[in-house]
Amino acid sequence: MRPVSYSRATDVDTAIGTVSADPESTFLAGGTTQVDLLRIYVEQPRRLVDINDLPLNRIEELPDGGLRLGGLARMSDVAEEPELVRRYPMVAEALLLGASPQLRNMATLAGNLMQRVRCTYFRDTEAACNKRAPGTGCSALDGINRGHAVLGTSEHCIATHPSDLAVALVALDAVVQTEGPGDARSIPIDDFFLLPGQTPEREHPLAHGELVTGIDLPPTPVAARSRYIKIRDRESYEFALASVAVAMSVDGGRISEVRLALGGVATKPWRARAAEQVLDGAPATTDSFRRAAEAELAPAVPHGMNAFKIELARRTIIRALEQMTQREGTT
Template structure:
């Protein structure tokens, strides 16, 4: 690991100013992914600016029933907050299923959204990776790609986004608040994650020195009836092969509103808008769930070893919808396993 200088700041303006003035610097929060990447030379900043003293750890309600989460709030604290567990169970469960207890106690909410992809070729300096070294190619296209994306891909990159929390936030139309030398701005969560297209190295619309300060979840009539289903190779800390965040409102046996987002199968947290359109106003039946899931997965493209993900994602959508529309749906919140 190359030598790295370290400094600690106590206010937002100083943090933004220090990093903005030095192109070779980076913010340091929990560091659970960042330190790993430093050790293997994938990321090599010359300076780390520790922001853990900033007052950004709140988990507060907003007028009307929304939620504000400070960027430095720890995953474990947000997951266990009574407000989140009661009114936003999909967020709580995505956090609990997203990491081991040790990592949840250290990792920050903002850092979770900013974590890099888990593609093995991204972490292998000898392999071609357009995300790490633009123009070097994508070794995963014709390599070992069992865990790679089938939605939102390009000929430049097929790596999946690893965050579970981000999938839940996309389903609930969260907003990311940032601060930079140009002032504050708000970014819709779906726009916060960029598709690879021709610039796979650019994963977010943030400028250098722009800091996430808060995540806002707007009031939603569907948020309290929500859950996160995660399918993985083992029933312990593991990244998703496919996951579904779903929130729903029912009027009798009909779906009056539904939000669905997918993880583990796309290059960004994937909002299943086609499935939502087909289900809104329709009876909550397994047949309708299946038709909506098939329609959502029509654009999916396999690259050999990851072909199974198309069927797995389809089944996961159906299963998640069955679970959340059941009378005893709270008993199934957060469960995983094969779909």
């Protein structure tokens, strides 16, 4: 590992100023993924600015009835917050399923959103990877790609976004709060994650030195009737092969409101808008759920070993919606 200088910031302005002044510097919080990438030379910053002392770990009520989650709040603390569990259970479930207890005690919410992809070729500095080294190619296209994406891909990258938390946040239309060298910004969560397109190396719209300070959950009554389902190779600790965040309300046997997002199958946390459109006002039946899943996955593009994900995602969507209707007492 190349020599790295270290400093500890005690206020937000100092942290932002130090990182923005040096293009080879970066923030350090929980470090649960970042330190691994340093060790294998995937990331090689010249300076790490520790931000763990910044006052950004609180969970606060918003005037409109929503919740603000501090960017440096630990996953474990947020998952156990009673108001979050009551009003946004899918977020608590996504946090609990997103990492082992040891990692949840260290990892921050902002770090979870900013974590890098888990593609083997991204982590192998000898392999071609447009995300790590733009213009070198994508080894995953014709390589070992069982865990890769079938939605939102391009000829330059098919890596799957790894965050479970982000899937729930996308379903809820959360807003990411940032501060940087310029003005503070509020970024809708679906705009916070970029499709690979022609520039897979650019995963977020953040400027260098821009810091995620918080995540706002809007007041969403239907979110109290929500859950997060994750399908993976092993239950102990593993990334999603397919996951679904769903919130749904049923009135008179018909779906009056639904929020749906997918994980494990796309290059970014995937809002299932085609499925939502099919479900809006439809009977809360397995037939409706099947049509919604098929509509959402119609544009999916398999790449060899990951073709099974299309059927897996379809079944996971149907299972999640069936379980929600059972909770509503309509079946």
